[in-house]
Amino acid sequence: MSFSTSFIPEIRxxxxxxxxxxxxxxxxxxxxxxxxxxxxxxxxxxxxxxLSADLKAQGIETVIYxxxxxxxxxxxxxxxxxxxxxxxxxxxxxxxxxxxIAKVAACCAASGENPMHYALAANPLPKNPLKKILxxxxxGTGSETSATCxxxxxxxxxxxxxxxxxxxxxxxxxxxxxxSLPANLTAWCGxxxxxxxxxxxxxxxxxxxxxxxGHKAMELITANLEKAVREPNDLEARGAVLLGSCYAxxxxxxxxxxxxxxISHALAGLGPVHHGLATALGFxxxxxxxxxARTADLDAAARACGLADAAAxxxxxxxxxxxxxxxxxxxTVFANFTAVxxxxxxxxxxxxxxRRSTIREVTDQDIARMAADMMALV
Numbered sequence: 271m272s273f274s275t276s277f278i279p280e281i282r283x284x285x286x287x288x289x290x291x292x293x294x295x296x297x298x299x300x301x302x303x304x305x306x307x308x309x310x311x312x313x314x315x316x317x318x319x320x321l322s323a324d325l326k327a328q329g330i331e332t333v334i335y336x337x338x339x340x341x342x343x344x345x346x347x348x349x350x351x352x353x354x355x356x357x358x359x360x361x362x363x364x365x366x367x368x369x370x371i372a373k374v375a376a377c378c379a380a381s382g383e384n385p386m387h388y389a390l391a392a393n394p395l396p397k398n399p400l401k402k403i404l405x406x407x408x409x410g411t412g413s414e415t416s417a418t419c420x421x422x423x424x425x426x427x428x429x430x431x432x433x434x435x436x437x438x439x440x441x442x443x444x445x446x447x448x449x450s451l452p453a454n455l456t457a458w459c460g461x462x463x464x465x466x467x468x469x470x471x472x473x474x475x476x477x478x479x480x481x482x483x484g485h486k487a488m489e490l491i492t493a494n495l496e497k498a499v500r501e502p503n504d505l506e507a508r509g510a511v512l513l514g515s516c517y518a519x520x521x522x523x524x525x526x527x528x529x530x531x532x533i534s535h536a537l538a539g540l541g542p543v544h545h546g547l548a549t550a551l552g553f554x555x556x557x558x559x560x561x562x563a564r565t566a567d568l569d570a571a572a573r574a575c576g577l578a579d580a581a582a583x584x585x586x587x588x589x590x591x592x593x594x595x596x597x598x599x600x601x602t603v604f605a606n607f608t609a610v611x612x613x614x615x616x617x618x619x620x621x622x623x624x625r626r627s628t629i630r631e632v633t634d635q636d637i638a639r640m641a642a643d644m645m646a647l648v
Contacts, residue, residue, distance in 0.1 A: 273477035276523050279404075279415060279438040283513060285505050288405060288444040292324035295359055298401055298439060305354035305379070305400070306334045307372035308363040312407065317363070333357065335375075341538065341545065342367045342421040347374045347385040354379035360400040365459070366411030366545070369404050370419040373436040376400040388431045389423060390620065395435035404438040407447040409498075409512040410459025410546050412466055412519020414441045427620065428535050443516055445509035453499050456511075457594035458546030460495040463515035464488060464590075465553045469528040470521035471574070472560075472567045473627040477525065481567070484521035485574035490514030492575050496593045529556050529632060532624035533644060536615035541603040550596055555643045558584040563630050604648045613641040 282290065295301050304325055308318055313336035322332040335353040338346040350371050354360060357379060362372025374385050381387075381396035388395055404414040413419070415438070419431045451459070464487075470476060471484035494510035501507065533552030537543050561568055561580045568580035577586055591598075615621065616637045625632045 271478060273479050275479035276417065277434060277437060278520055279441050281415070281441045281443060281516065283443040283509070285444060285446045285509065287442050288447055291321060291361065291403060291405065291442060292328050292330070294403060294440055294442070295325060295330060295361065296328040298359065298403065301330050301359045301401070303331045303333070303357045304359040304361055305350070305357040305375070306332055306361045306363065307350050307368050307375065308334070308336050309365065309368050310336050310339055312336070312364055321361070330359075338367065338371065340367065340542065342371045344385060344421060344423055346371050347378070347421050350375035351378035351385065354400065357400060360402045361405070362402065363405040363407060365406070365408040366413045369406060369411070369413040370421060372404065373402065373413070373419045374421065374431050376402050377431075377435055385421065385431065386423065389429040391432055395431070395433040397435065399435045402438045403440045403442065405442045405444065405447070406512070406515070408451055408455065408459045409448055409508070409515035410462040412463060412515050412522060414438055415516055415519035416523040418523070422538070427539050427618070429620065441516065443512055445505045445512050448508050448512055449502055449505065451502070453502070453595065455544075456499045456502065457495070457596050458544050458550060459515070460491055460498065460511050460594065461550035461553070461591065461596065462546035463511070463518045464491045464495070465530050465549050466518035466522045466527065467491065467514070468571055469530060470518070470525040471571045472565070473526060473528040473629055475525045475627050476567055480521045480525035481570065483517040484525070485570065487514040487517040487521060488571065488574040490517070492590065495590070499594045526627050527624050528628040529560065529624065532616055532621045532628075532632075533640065535621050535624070536612055536618070537600070537604070537644070539615040539618065540607050540611055541601065543601055543604070547596070550591060551598060551600065551647060552644065554587055554591060554598070556640060557587050559636070560628070560630060565629055567629070598647055600644070600647045602648070604645065607645070609638070609641040609645045612645055613637050616641060
């Protein structure tokens, strides 16, 4: 056995811990000017104003970028990078989109380069990015602990920026910030986190270091997600899913993802769809095929979910999705596309790492069948 694990940021977990952001910013470095990236909903709630006031009391000036919603796009990252120029700290608050925008902007603001300069690892990231405090308000992407950032390029295709320079210096996990998330988004995000943990623990790149976090993430999420969906003010359940999502982020940072994410990224290349929903649908559609491999890692993942072995996983995943109220339907915009279109996106160069990491060989015939199964959900 031989492996190495990547750097894991300092993580602070507690209900109400978001109140520590300003004092943490002051202690993190000689911060005098901070950029805050948060989505428009959070900004309209007054959170940005309150945080700015707290930071001002610490002697830190602030600028806020919140002119975005939905999946991150190149224009969003460019705008955030411009806002952050001249700052020495980046604070990202929100779902995976806000965190990914903040992470890339922290690099581009320091270097002066356009985000496309770093897309698909075309060039090394700057060694002196802004310091980063990341505060997730959803329990799904695990972006707060990973080195990967996703945004849509100029043609709408999903691109990634990867490197230790994008990672947080401090992660603050406050389950109270997730309590207002609607039931459907709680379910979609939670399934996304579960798939992160599962794929990282079972793909060709997996190792004991990643599985340590991936298995614990699956245990936390499967035991608490249904309750978090049905009882949104239960902060114990919310906190368990949030911690599971964070650990799943550590797992994919070390071991990556696989076929379900190939499918979800391919869907996003065709039209707008929530990443968590797309990933969950792709996961369920491919689970029986994947588990035919019956590897030791698949059996270990099943045991982390409280099951006897991998043979029980397909039915378990379906029950979990049913319990969380996930509808098996893609947005109507996908009626404009065919299985051939989706298969083409699944074979696109930017999606090949996820295809190659899948524990079973994914043939072109497999892709054609999977694409047909997915497009039947329109």
